[in-house]
Amino acid sequence: MKIITRDERLVQRAYWMVGHRWLAIFVLAAFTWLGKNIFDVDLHEKTLYLLAIALIVVNLISLWLLEFITHKKDINLYKSVRLVIHFQLICDLIIITTVLHFTGGISNPFFIIYISHMVISSILLTRTGAFIQTTLALLLFGILVFFEFKGILPHYCLCMENITNHELYKDPYYILKTYAVFAFSSYILVYVTTSIGHRLRSQEDKLTLALEQIKYNEEFKNRYLMRMAKDVLKNTAVTQTNLSFINENKESLPEKQEKFIEISLNRTRQITNYLKNILYLTTIRLNSNLHRQVVSLGDIIVEAISGQYELAEEKDLSFNLDLDESVDKYYANKVLFESIFKHLIGNAIKFSENKGEITVATKDKLRKIVIEIRNTGMGIPKEEIRRIFEEYYQASNAKVKGIKGDGIGLSLVKEAVEKHNGKIKATSRPEGGTSFVIELPKQK
Amino acid sequence: MEQKKILLVADDPDLSFVYEAILTSKGYIVTATDITKLENHIKKGLFNLALIDIDDDENNNLPNVLHLIKRTKPGIPVISLTLVDEISIDTNEESHEKVDLFLEKPINPDSLTDAIDDILSKEIE
Numbered sequence: 001m002k003i004i005t006r007d008e009r010l011v012q013r014a015y016w017m018v019g020h021r022w023l024a025i026f027v028l029a030a031f032t033w034l035g036k037n038i039f040d041v042d043l044h045e046k047t048l049y050l051l052a053i054a055l056i057v058v059n060l061i062s063l064w065l066l067e068f069i070t071h072k073k074d075i076n077l078y079k080s081v082r083l084v085i086h087f088q089l090i091c092d093l094i095i096i097t098t099v100l101h102f103t104g105g106i107s108n109p110f111f112i113i114y115i116s117h118m119v120i121s122s123i124l125l126t127r128t129g130a131f132i133q134t135t136l137a138l139l140l141f142g143i144l145v146f147f148e149f150k151g152i153l154p155h156y157c158l159c160m161e162n163i164t165n166h167e168l169y170k171d172p173y174y175i176l177k178t179y180a181v182f183a184f185s186s187y188i189l190v191y192v193t194t195s196i197g198h199r200l201r202s203q204e205d206k207l208t209l210a211l212e213q214i215k216y217n218e219e220f221k222n223r224y225l226m227r228m229a230k231d232v233l234k235n236t237a238v239t240q241t242n243l244s245f246i247n248e249n250k251e252s253l254p255e256k257q258e259k260f261i262e263i264s265l266n267r268t269r270q271i272t273n274y275l276k277n278i279l280y281l282t283t284i285r286l287n288s289n290l291h292r293q294v295v296s297l298g299d300i301i302v303e304a305i306s307g308q309y310e311l312a313e314e315k316d317l318s319f320n321l322d323l324d325e326s327v328d329k330y331y332a333n334k335v336l337f338e339s340i341f342k343h344l345i346g347n348a349i350k351f352s353e354n355k356g357e358i359t360v361a362t363k364d365k366l367r368k369i370v371i372e373i374r375n376t377g378m379g380i381p382k383e384e385i386r387r388i389f390e391e392y393y394q395a396s397n398a399k400v401k402g403i404k405g406d407g408i409g410l411s412l413v414k415e416a417v418e419k420h421n422g423k424i425k426a427t428s429r430p431e432g433g434t435s436f437v438i439e440l441p442k443q444k
Numbered sequence: 445m446e447q448k449k450i451l452l453v454a455d456d457p458d459l460s461f462v463y464e465a466i467l468t469s470k471g472y473i474v475t476a477t478d479i480t481k482l483e484n485h486i487k488k489g490l491f492n493l494a495l496i497d498i499d500d501d502e503n504n505n506l507p508n509v510l511h512l513i514k515r516t517k518p519g520i521p522v523i524s525l526t527l528v529d530e531i532s533i534d535t536n537e538e539s540h541e542k543v544d545l546f547l548e549k550p551i552n553p554d555s556l557t558d559a560i561d562d563i564l565s566k567e568i569e
Contacts, residue, residue: 230527237459238462238550245553
């Protein structure tokens with residue numbers, strides 16, 4: 001899980017503003033065209049298109065500034081992004097006021113659009129910043145209305161007969177009433193929005209802190225587990241090597257002792273495998289970089305089968321290999337790939353009934369390599385299939401049949417596949433047969 | 445046939461003991477040492493192969509041992525015994541370059557001698 005910091009959140013929101021401005025540019029251009037060509041409104045078409053271009057310029061400058069800031073080191077990202085947001089909002093307000101001037105001034109209900117910027121500034125800026133932006137918006141709007149009223153600036157009407165009262169800009173009572181209500185509502189709105197925004201931001205910060213703590217705890221747990229598994233494994237490795245050495249020279253031992261050695265060796269191997277899986281899993285989780293090399297999928301699959309052939313032979317299982325040569329080579333971590341196939345083929349063998357069939361197929365599928373490992377063994381109940389990749393989860397019917405596992409294998413497989421940007425899914429029919437499908441991105 | 449000489453470097457005396465027992469039982473001449481006496485041994489002796497079992501821990505012992513062996517005897521093949529092939533998982537490229545073969549512990553005696561024979565036969569070719 002990726003934790004988004006306060007700074008990253010603000011950067012995302014600044015980009016969000018840029019994205020929505022593209023939409024606003026389109027809407028302004030489209031309305032101008034529709035107003036002029038469809039509704040026959042007397043618009044200053046060229047000026048409005050020029051203002052749309054001005055918005056494009058603002059967006060491009062904002063994008064450049066954001067790119068520059070986010071790639072620059074030794075900079076207070078939070079403060080810098082806030083300045084860019086202020087810049088965007090100020091430019092927007094100037095352009096909105098100009099658009100209003102050319103589309104009827106106070107007689108155009110479009111002036112309500114200022115509200116959207118007040119809300120945005122309340123969410124993205126501090127309370128003071130939001131109030132400054134709101135005051136600026138009201139000031140610009142006030143100057144426009146006053147100048148048009150006094151005739152300092154010409155008034156451009158929207159000129160749609162019977163729809164708009166063209167003389168409203170001259171009516172002092174209407175201007176005062178509208179402006180006062182608008183200003184009062186704006187400040188109330190900003191106060192309420194900044195209060196809510198502040199609470200949400202504080203919740204967001206708490207959540208980020210909690211997530212960081214979870215991440216730290218998870219890392220601590222993995223380091224602890226890795227250390228513990230390593231320490232125990234060091235000792236079991238000595239014991240297992242000793243037992244293997246004695247076992248190879250067992251002819252010199254009395255028969256009963258030979259059996260003791262065999263049992264001890266088997267049990268030590270089980271512990272070792274379990275610890276190795278923990279060590280693999282924690283190593284994958286703690287390492288962002290993997291050592292990669294070109295591996296042959298075919299070789300790894302064949303090796304995984306031959307390493308576990310004894311049990312397959314005992315069950316009289318048959319293998320069906322359908323390997324596509326064109327996708328044989330893959331740039332991957334060899335150890336993890338060996339582990340993926342060792343576990344999946346091992347499970348296919350373990351959960352197969354006698355005389356069953358195991359199919360391993362690799363296919364080239366557009367931009368993916370698809371690998372399927374399928375058996376004809378006992379299925380997994382439908383409601384349990386999505387849980388089988390969880391650590392220490394074992395399907396209920398496997399428990400009933402007394403099939404043992406360390407409960408880590410499939411979690412390890414999933415994480416190893418994901419570490420190679422792949423996906424794994426399992427499908428099963430309750431009456432029998434389970435299939436694991438791995439999808440890996442094709443490499444050049 | 446000439447007996448091959450193995451330089452065994454292990455930081456666990458118990459493991460060193462069992463590796464030595466395995467290798468001598470298969471007819472190799474083994475010089476076992478720990479890290480502290482390695483420099484002395486490697487300068488004095490002639491070896492066909494170095495077998496190392498050193499923890500790749502925070503003390504940087506493994507890279508130091510590999511560096512010392514490759515600096516003193518550049519041509520000598522090296523087998524490194526690792527606990528769960530962790531070096532092959534992460535990106536310790538330097539160790540990869542200096543080691544001819546990584547073997548995962550616990551070691552099966554036959555696998556160990558097969559691996560040594562395999563590397564030594566390649567050296568002769």
